Amino acid sequence: MHYRRWRKEQRIVSDVPCSVDGCTEPRWARGWCTFHYSRWNEAGDPTAPFVNKAVGKYTDAHRCKSPGCARKVRVNGRCHQCNKQLKYGATAHELAERDGTDCSICGKPVDMTLNRNVSMMGPSVDHVIPRSRGGSDDPENLALAHLICNISKGNRVSGAI
Template structure:
């Protein structure tokens, strides 16, 4: 809209604010600019404002099209069409959840391996160290007796035996593994190392802690030495 200096006066130029004296009937700047130069400047400013408004609208449209919802945390973020996660953390968490749960060979608990961690046998460094120390201890003890020895995984033996005591035939609860409970599952040498038995998978079995202590270094049924023969009676002792 043209500006007026005062009532009844000539309108002022929208660019330089000078009175408009030129009269051009067919022109976009007629009655708005005092000269052709001001008219060109006005059109340049209008085109610039129109372009800025158009770019702003286009940016809003693009922003709306680029908005995605993270499938892990549900947050809204801007990214390309193929993006599914708002951050590396959400991507790693989703991949970890999609992985199959693993069972710790030491404590028996289930866990989800951390992203990028290739270890699937132990839930922590503590369980890993504890397991390997136990395996090494079994090997060193067998070698002290001069017996044949191989690395034995106690959990694998107990899984093989179905977490059942081979002495009394009752269940040895997995959750008691590693405790001092009388019913806790332990690794027992069927033929004791002191009697020439080997530290191999064929000579070990799952047993209750109490049954293992009760058996001691006695021999199983069918052994040729009757003095060391042991029969489980539920309260301990030799036959």
């Protein structure tokens, strides 16, 4: 590995092509290019078909919901490319239009102009039955709440703090 890296840094490229038929890349280790050497290292055969290991591991639930993006989602619910937060079945503003602007936990009005990244009294989406207890992201299971109320509620089913 270090020798190949040194050759690349020194721009020492072999004039001899890879020994696999049809490949024109320069040969590196064992007479193969880097791709065929990695295929030999993983599958035991440099001509083995490439199998994408990620296929089948991720379902649509693990994909970013942003328009035009199908990348896998990180643990924090954000796509590594477009950095968009996964959307639930409804946004906080849609819930405010549906149910009104009162907090579903404390009953006080939620100021919809506040940004939840700045103020703990900003709007947030609360799962009535938390996802950790089998709840879903359907709009029927979502309610509007203050961010501080939602955090203090945790994964409890009841709205009592």
